[in-house]
Amino acid sequence: MSDIHFTPDLLEATQNGEIHLRTLLELGLSHLMHLCPTCQEGIRAWQTRAQPPAQGDAAIRLLPLVFARHTADQEEEEARAERDLNDLLKLPHEQRLGRVQRASHRFKGVLLAHRLLNEAKRHMPDQAQTVHDLAQAAECCQKLRECCKTLR
Numbered sequence: 001m002s003d004i005h006f007t008p009d010l011l012e013a014t015q016n017g018e019i020h021l022r023t024l025l026e027l028g029l030s031h032l033m034h035l036c037p038t039c040q041e042g043i044r045a046w047q048t049r050a051q052p053p054a055q056g057d058a059a060i061r062l063l064p065l066v067f068a069r070h071t072a073d074q075e076e077e078e079a080r081a082e083r084d085l086n087d088l089l090k091l092p093h094e095q096r097l098g099r100v101q102r103a104s105h106r107f108k109g110v111l112l113a114h115r116l117l118n119e120a121k122r123h124m125p126d127q128a129q130t131v132h133d134l135a136q137a138a139e140c141c142q143k144l145r146e147c148c149k150t151l152r
């Protein structure tokens with residue numbers, strides 16, 4: 001299935017009956033769960049220009065609530081990744097790598113890996129070893145995440 005973005009036009013077409021509501025929800029729910037900034041902007045823009053939805057369009061009215069719930073979850077994950085980054089940065093490289101490798105729940109995932117890579121970029125090009133060390137930790141975070149997925 002190809003990716004879909006919630007745009008004001010797509011939501012308007014659904015409201016006008018050109019696209020069945022169930023189709024919209026099935027196509028977009030997975031995408032919405034990943035907190036796409038394009039969808040967030042599209043939903044907000046559509047809400048400002050749309051007439052109040054018809055009584056039968058309760059699901060459309062619920063989309064902002066679903067989005068708000070997942071936004072809160074995302075903010076919590078981001079705060080956790082930031083805390084983990086700060087904890088890892090306090091450690092020398094070998095200890096940092098060991099913590100990530102031994103972790104069963106902490107120190108894994110895309111958000112932390114991205115933060116480590118962003119931290120590595122801050123040290124470019126002057127501190128090549130630091131860049132390498134942080135990138136290695138980021139790679140380990142991602143590998144751990146992939147390994148955990150296969151165990152589920």
